[in-house]
Amino acid sequence: GQQVMQIPQYQHVQEGEDFTTYCNSSTTLSNIQWYKQRPGGHPVFLIQLVKSGEVKKQKRLTFQFGEAKKNSSLHITATQTTDVGTYFCAGLSGTYKYIFGTGTRLKVLA
Amino acid sequence: GAGVSQSPSNKVTEKGKDVELRCDPISGHTALYWYRQSLGQGLEFLIYFQGNSAPDKSGLPSDRFSAERTGGSVSTLTIQRTQQEDSAVYLCASGAWYNQPQHFGDGTRLSIL
Numbered sequence: 001g002q003q004v005m006q007i008p009q010y011q012h013v014q015e016g017e018d019f020t021t022y023c024n025s026s027t028t029l030s031n032i033q034w035y036k037q038r039p040g041g042h043p044v045f046l047i048q049l050v051k052s053g054e055v056k057k058q059k060r061l062t063f064q065f066g067e068a069k070k071n072s073s074l075h076i077t078a079t080q081t082t083d084v085g086t087y088f089c090a091g092l093s094g095t096y097k098y099i100f101g102t103g104t105r106l107k108v109l110a
Numbered sequence: 111g112a113g114v115s116q117s118p119s120n121k122v123t124e125k126g127k128d129v130e131l132r133c134d135p136i137s138g139h140t141a142l143y144w145y146r147q148s149l150g151q152g153l154e155f156l157i158y159f160q161g162n163s164a165p166d167k168s169g170l171p172s173d174r175f176s177a178e179r180t181g182g183s184v185s186t187l188t189i190q191r192t193q194q195e196d197s198a199v200y201l202c203a204s205g206a207w208y209n210q211p212q213h214f215g216d217g218t219r220l221s222i223l
Contacts, residue, residue, distance in 0.1 A: 031209060042201060043153070045211040088152060096166050096208045098143070100153040 002027050004091045006101030014109050019076040021104035023089035030092045032065060032072045037103075038085040046074075079108045114215035116202050122221045125194060131187045131218045135204030143203045143212060144177060144187050153201065159185060160208065189220075197222045 003026045013019050023032065031050045035043035047056055049065035049072060056063045062075045072091075076083055086105045090098040115134040123129055135142050144156040155169040159179045170176070174192075179185040189196055199219050203212035 033211065035212075042214040042216050043203075043212075045213065048211060090153075090212075092209060096141075096158045096160065097155050097168070098212070099155065100145075102152045 002091075002093050002099050004089060004099045004101045006089055006104055008104055009102065010105045010107075012107045012109060013079050015081060016078050019079050019083070019106055021074050021087050021089075021106075023072045023074075023091070023101050025070045025091045025093065025099075027070070027093045029069050030094060032069075032092070033090045033098065034063060034072075034074055035088045035090065036085050037088065041085075043088060076106075079106070081108050081110055084108050114202055114204050114213050116200075116215035116218050118218060119216060120219045120221075122223065123192060124223050126191055128188065128190045129192055129220065131189075131200050131202075131220070133185045133187070133202030133204075133215060135183060135185070135202070136213055137183075139204035139206055139213075140182070141205040141208045141210070141212075142179060142185050143205075144185070145201045145203065146171075147199045147201055147217070149198075156187070156200075158208070192220075192222045194222045196220060 005024045033048045034046040037043045047063050053067050054065040060077045064073045086103045088103045089101040117132045142159040145153040147153050157177045158166040161182045162179050174190045177187045199217040201217045203214045205212045
């Protein structure tokens with residue numbers, strides 16, 4: 001069945017360092033969504049990518065969708081303590097079902 | 111409403127009992143999802159509703175799990191004869207359509223003793 005792998009599983013960075021999480025699907029995706037979940041909270045929508053090769057930016061966050069629409073990445077520039085949480089990608093592949101990645105847990109050390 | 115509302119927020123019950131979890135989606139949202147999240151894990155898809163119909167029930171773990179949605183709004187997830195492995199946070203999300211952003215509720219934390 002369809003799988004969405006996400007790496008790394010954990011990442012500890014010093015405040016001010018950059019951070020990147022990668023998402024890889026076994027099948028071509030119609031779109032991909034990214035969510036952030038703070039400890040004890042629920043996932044919060046960040047962005048959706050639809051087009052092949054699409055790049056979107058939100059302040060310090062840069063999101064990319066691969067040319068083959070099977071992979072995506074989230075890059076955070078100059079992390080802050082407010083960036084702490086788990087980042088999930090969720091891929092939609094031809095059905096109504098979103099397959100969530102395993103998540104990357106980010107810790108930022110002040 | 112302002113957001114997705116789920117109730118109860120916490121539920122502790124004994125093994126073998128039935129439980130019913132409720133989700134009030136954002137008004138006007140056609141798409142509704144149920145997910146399950148175990149401690150420190152990702153989200154496991156359970157079921158999707160488009161309006162009142164459920165074209166995709168493929169994620170329901172067993173026939174002890176069922177869900178319905180009435181009036182294109184409120185949804186309930188029912189687990190019969192609960193088992194300890196059912197312990198998890200059950201999250202509901204709604205969206206304007208299936209390919210639109212999902213808005214999550216705070217979840218129901220279910221603990222089976």
